[in-house]
Amino acid sequence: MGERFERARLLFGQGRFALAEKELLEDLADDPEDRDALALLALARSNLGRRDDALGAARAAVRAAPDWDWAHYVLASVLYDRDEYAEAEEAVGEAVRLDPEYADYRRLQAAILVESGEPAKGLAAARVGMELDPESARLRAIEGLALHHLNRPEEAAHSFREALALDPENALAHAGLGRVAVRTGDHRGAEDHYREALRANPGYEWARAGLLDALRARYPVYGLLLRFFEWMRSLPSGARTAVFIGIYVLAQVARKTSTSASGATKTMLQAFFVLYGVFALLTWAADPLFNLLLRLRREGRLLLDEDETKASNAVGALLAGAALAGVGWLLWRRDGWWMAALLLALAMPSTTAIFALRKSWVRTGAGIVVAGTLLAGLSGVAMELASGGSVGGTLLCLAAIVVFVLGTWIIFGLGLLRRR
Amino acid sequence: MLPADDTVRALREALKVSPDNLPLRRHLAETLRGLGRFDEAEKEYREALRASPRDPALLLALGIVFHGAGKRDQALVVAEDLLSRDDASAGAHLLHARLLLDAGDPARAIRRYRQALDLDPAAADPDLAARLGISPDGGADADGAVSGGRARNAASGEPDGEDDARSEVVDVERPRISFADVGGMEDLKEDIRMKILHPLANPGLFKAYGKRIGGGILLYGPPGCGKTHVARATAGEVKASFLSIGLHEVLDMWIGTSEKNLHLLFDRARRAKPCVLFFDEVDALGARRSDFHNAGGRQIVNQFLAELDGSVGDNEGVLVLGATNAPWSMDSAFRRPGRFDRILFVPPPDRDARAAILRLHLRGKPAGEVDFAGVAEKTAGFSGADLMALVEAAVEGKLREAMRTGKPLPIGTKDLLAEAKRIRPSTKEWFATARNYALHANESGQYDDILKYLERR
């Protein structure tokens, strides 16, 4: 290890990743196979958010030193960062095989397993690590996370507290306690835990998202919604599907009966439908809508990032438009008005989804589709209102509505956009 | 600060918990070495080498420990092993030079010493040089008659025997710019006048009101927004000399673990007083303890703090300014009274400042009528450096056009606005990070200025 590598290591330690990368590249110009330089290069790029370049360097490190446990560990953490869990699991397995005694490898292994939806295996890995290194706060926090995913909140909280006894600054443990508090409906408590997590690690995205949840839960409607999500999450996946199918069947039955039902029952069923629709919309567009409320407060304004602010503007505008159109319908009773209201309301979930996507061509493309659909639908409405019953206009608007409904189902139904 | 024994104990405890933490073990070994506890240090280095057997830095350290413990033969084996490699470091050459000298072979020792300097001029070691009877930079004798032609003590011109070659890598400047050359930033200038310049000019008055003089001032803010520029202008404003230490020099100190250089630097500033001693990217010097990757680091930090609060030299007439983009990664020890106890936020240039900066950078370039206020309006969030890049890009564009058409045209508002659309303001990213710290880790309101700025936007 030469002086240049030493310099790179210092720069890396100071968080100057771009400068560290520069030194390392110079180092590698002399010796392209330098395993230490390659591994550190991968980590530096990962920290710079350059995931593809990081992967390239990590693979090169493994190629240069296939028997070196650290290279496999670095590869695993780069893959983990890219959400490529299967490969990450394989890589960390190799690191563990080469050095079974190193507790930190078990920690990454546990984290990968938990994230990839195998919390039981993750728990086992964390516990092996804890045997190797009983004083590790990070391992204990991962144990807690695994337990949380296994729906064992009390034990999870216990692990998080133990982690904090070992290291009061462990941000994962603080956030984990916040998560458990949300699970048990203690939103005020969650707020405090998330704040602690952020104090310990101000850039911690999971904790920021959690704090936002907790702050929105100060509004009772959102609190209820959050409880519903938590309840759904606590169900085994089979039961979750059953709930969806049950609601669907119920709605079908209700519709059948409503056609034959008499006055009072009919009104009640209609009210049920409206409520159900509002609820369904809320589950998809609640975050940006309640962010609108959060923005009334200084902390909320500062806490939301740019995309969240934009999303709340857009969804808020759609909601306002839908409400105005609804008023229009009440006043003039023309079909165009309720169609407009429905169109604007149904555009909300897709709009939410777009701002939650990472900036890329996919997002740009989806944005164009949503905007185009909305425009088409609105021109249909305009035709309908102008001519007083244009078939073409109605069809155009209905087509746009169908696109939005399908889009919502595709995005959320297929889990393309996981709610955190 | 921890007494040495506590440090060692704490490190040993930490190692018990994670025995495979190589940097930690390295840190312990280097601490022991610094304390002259060579046998213990040797044990730790050997342990570390088990994990990474061919690590030249570890091997070199082991060799130095052997030398310190008087185990010459073993030290020689290590040194020769290291020198047999293609990438032998300056340190390995130095160790070998020492061993040769001890073995009574000064001629070869001198050769080795010079080879070390060829590899890295910063490796100069005045003590060894004196024993070898040459000047530290490898010249023929110790009297400075042959000193490699390096400009000595650029500020005062006085010859200086004790100064070592390294502290002279940095030149003392006499800045010609003053606050008039800093566009906009009126609040900051006023702050500096009040907190720095007036106390410097009327020490008696400020003492009478119980205000301390001394200590340093920390400027923080997004990169490229004029921290260095303001520091230099501050020196110019009071006609003080200006000594600027950058990241490069700081890293060299870390790698060489040479707290002595730091002392020489401060002494140099003291002799050039009134002087503004400016540390750019000062967080590199005072990273938080958890960020430590190098053993000698603590010594450097301690030395720096001792110099800063004046406990190892009289700082009257010396103003220490530090700049950082990452104040949150600085050890809190740096903020104590008598150290960097005044902290100023240097925000991105406001509209007036942007207009002034654009005007400054267009000076001497073929520009037509330019609506500076208009361009400034459209460049919110641009740093001074971004604006400089903008002007450069506009010049280049015009040049290319002139080559094509054969008709040189002056730069106009339109060209600048076009570039402004293309260039992404660089301060956004900084604020994304800064916002998190200001929101969640704002102990005693130290980042209130950031929040205020964010809300005004």
Ligand SMILES: Nc1ncnc2c1ncn2[C@@H]1O[C@H](COP(=O)(O)OP(=O)(O)O)[C@@H](O)[C@H]1O
């Ligand atoms: N207020 C200002 N007036 C004139 N030039 C400025 C101003 N702010 C920044 N600059 C210019 O921008 C460039 C970057 O500034 P610098 O002081 O190096 O930034 P920092 O030290 O904050 O990273 C310099 O060339 C400087 O001349």
